[in-house]
Amino acid sequence: MGKNKFITYENVFDQSTLRGLFKVSSQGYFDEIKSPVKIGKESNVFTVESGDELRIVKVYRTAASFAKMMDYMRADPRYMNVNGSKLTVVYAWAKKEFANLLKARKGGVTVPTPYAVHKNILCMEMIGDSTPAPMLHKRSPDNIELFYKRLRREIKKLYKARLVHTDISEYNILNFNDKPVLIDFSHAVDLRYPGVEKFLMRDINNLVRYFGRFGLDLDADEEYAKIVAK
Ligand SMILES: Nc1ncnc2c1ncn2[C@@H]1O[C@H](COP(=O)(O)OP(=O)(O)OP(=O)(O)O)[C@@H](O)[C@H]1O
Ligand SMILES: [Mg+2]
Known part of the structure; x- marks a missing residue:
């Protein structure tokens, strides 16, 4: 060949x-x-x-x-x-x-x-079954609250692994059978990166905005605290 x-x-x-x-x-x-x-x-x-x-x-x-x-x-x-x-x-x-x-x-x-x-x-x-799973932007969750909780768990695990994504939005989350999968990690940074807190807060604010559109009332500071808590 x-x-x-x-x-x-x-x-x-x-x-x-x-x-x-x-x-x-x-x-x-x-x-x-x-x-x-x-x-x-x-x-x-x-x-x-x-x-x-x-x-x-x-x-x-x-x-x-x-x-x-x-x-x-x-x-x-x-x-x-x-x-x-x-x-x-x-x-x-x-x-x-x-x-x-x-x-x-x-x-x-x-x-x-x-x-x-x-x-x-x-x-x-490839995340998906026979075709790539859609971006969250294209397919909103069926169960908003559960989807968000799962997503927060993922971000928390990521933080424990000493990484902050820094580009989280509905475009970099796939909706795979109503479960979130984060993608597009080229911008992700180590926790030692200066100003990493601001990036995490920005990620969280993007989610607060997105999920707020579906009636989930989240407080960015509270979400931040939950993610960084041991
Ligand atoms: N592993 C994967 N499984 C299924 N679909 C994927 C996967 N990786 C990427 N995609 C699809 O391709 C699109 C673009 O991928 P990605 O977000 O990684 O690139 P990008 O936005 O061009 O990246 P960058 O911001 O680094 O230029 C995604 O929105 C998603 O639809
Ligand atoms: Mg992308």
């Missing part, structure tokens, strides 16, 4: 990403790209097949949207460094999400199990 197994995506990915996908695939983490889940500004997310299992591949955007600009810059020695450091940052970002997922997982938080990270490519467990 050659590199042209990803031929359909030739125009979606730059050469380096195509090589990366081929590498992760040949290491046995997946066989084929199945379908796009989200084409975004910072990343493109796909379902992939691994035997008869579906998984997720998240491809952080690097040169993809700037391919031409990058080709142009690469040719100019003044910009070699700019290009290099941009890639370094993106690769570090992907690695960070992998490490954060692993840490959360070890702390007993329900998150997608990360399988592999290579350059700007992250392969992980």
Whole structure:
């Protein structure tokens, strides 16, 4: 099997990403790209097949949207460094999400199990049955109170694992059969991070706002105290 197994995506990915996908695939983490889940500004997310299992591949955007600009810059020695450091940052970002997922997982938080990270490519467990579970934004909970309580338990476990998500909203929570699953851990920080309390409070305020729309009256300070309590 050659590199042209990803031929359909030739125009979606730059050469380096195509090589990366081929590498992760040949290491046995997946066989084929199945379908796009989200084409975004910072990343493109796909379902992939691994035997008869579906998984997720998240491809952080690097040169993809700037391919031409990058080709142009690469040719100019003044910009070699700019290009290099941009890639370094993106690769570090992907690695960070992998490490954060692993840490959360070890702390007993329900998150997608990360399988592999290579350059700007992250392969992980797909949350969902035969299709990816919807974002909370798309599917609100049937049982608001129970859903929130479960979510708070997850955030508390995450905190015990010394992590704060920092980007919690209805867009980064999946509703999997009325159970919350946090995703998108590239922004998550360790508790030692300066100002981490503010990030946690911001996460909580996002939830207070979201759940308030469904009539759940939460007090941000009280929720904060419950999460950080031993
Ligand atoms: N493991 C997963 N299982 C099911 N669906 C997923 C999974 N990971 C991502 N998705 C879907 O893909 C979408 C985008 O994923 P994610 O939030 O991680 O990327 P993003 O918002 O582009 O990230 P970033 O903010 O780092 O650019 C999610 O909203 C969700 O619908
Ligand atoms: Mg997201």
